[in-house]
Amino acid sequence: MEEPLQPKKPLGFWKTVLASFVGFIAANILCSIFAFFLFIVIVVGALASGSTPTEIRDGSVLKIDLSSISEIVTTDELSSFIPGMGSDEKPISLSQALASIRKAKADSRIRGIYLNVEGYSGGMASTADLREALKDFRSSGKFIISYADSYDQKAYYLSSVANKVILNPQGMVGLVGLASAPTFYRQALDKLGVKAHIFKVGTYKGAVEPFMLDKLSEPNREQISVYLNGLWDFMLREISASRSVPVDSLRAFADSGRAFGEA
Structure with a gap:
C-alpha cells in the first residue's frame, strides 16, 4: 500500500523573506547612523565657521x-x-x-x-x-x-x-500725501446670505461700518481726515526741519503730482 505524499514545507521561501527583512532593517539602521554623523559634521562645521567675531576697525x-x-x-x-x-x-x-x-x-x-x-x-x-x-x-x-x-x-x-x-x-x-481707501463688505454679505449682527454705541465707531454700510459715514470720514491730515502735517514739518525746505514747497510738490512725472 503506497503512502500518501506529504506536501513539502516552503522553507526556502521563508528563508528568503527573513533574509530580505533583516537586510531591510540593517540598511535602514546604517542609513540612519550615516545621516546622524553627517548632520553632526555639518553642524560642527557651521558652528566653527561662524565662531569668528566680526572685527570693527x-x-x-x-x-x-x-x-x-x-x-x-x-x-x-x-x-x-x-x-x-x-x-x-x-x-x-x-x-x-x-x-x-x-x-x-x-x-x-x-x-x-x-x-x-x-x-x-x-x-x-x-x-x-x-x-x-x-x-x-x-x-x-x-x-x-x-x-x-x-x-x-x-x-x-x-x-x-x-x-x-x-x-x-x-x-x-x-511724496504724494496720505489717503485711506476702506473696503466695504455689506453687498457681498447680502449675496452670500450672511447677516452681520452689530452692536454699536456712539457716533465715531467706524470699525463696524464695512459690514453695515456701502460708503463712509460723515463722522467716520471726519475722523479719518483729521487723523491723516495731522499725520501728514507732522511728516512735512519733520522733513522741512531736516532738509531746510519750506513746508509750503513740500506740500506744493506733493499736490502737483510731480512724483509721477518729470521732476
Whole structure:
C-alpha cells in the first residue's frame, strides 16, 4: 500500500523573506547612523565657521539695510546654523536695529551710518522710532548717508534726517500725501446670505461700518481726515526741519503730482 505524499514545507521561501527583512532593517539602521554623523559634521562645521567675531576697525561705517527689518523676528533654529538652509539675509527686529544705532553712536571706531532704504516696509510708528534714533546718532557729530533707487513716502521721511540723501538719477521721490481707501463688505454679505449682527454705541465707531454700510459715514470720514491730515502735517514739518525746505514747497510738490512725472 503506497503512502500518501506529504506536501513539502516552503522553507526556502521563508528563508528568503527573513533574509530580505533583516537586510531591510540593517540598511535602514546604517542609513540612519550615516545621516546622524553627517548632520553632526555639518553642524560642527557651521558652528566653527561662524565662531569668528566680526572685527570693527577704526573709521568703520555701519550699514543698515532696512529691507530686512521687522517689528518681530522669528527664527528657525535649525536653518540658523546649517549652511544652505534659509535666506542669506537674516531679518532683524526693530529693537535690534535701535540697539545697534545706540551702540554705534557710543563706539569711537564707527564714523557713520550707511542707510539703505530700498524696499522699506515698516509701519509709521516704527519709522518714527528709527528716525528719532538716527537723529540722536547724528547729535554725536557722526554722519548718515542714505541711498535708494527710489524713495517712497515713509522711506524719504526716514531718510530726510541724513546728512546726504542720494537718489538714483532715474529714480523718484514718492511724496504724494496720505489717503485711506476702506473696503466695504455689506453687498457681498447680502449675496452670500450672511447677516452681520452689530452692536454699536456712539457716533465715531467706524470699525463696524464695512459690514453695515456701502460708503463712509460723515463722522467716520471726519475722523479719518483729521487723523491723516495731522499725520501728514507732522511728516512735512519733520522733513522741512531736516532738509531746510519750506513746508509750503513740500506740500506744493506733493499736490502737483510731480512724483509721477518729470521732476
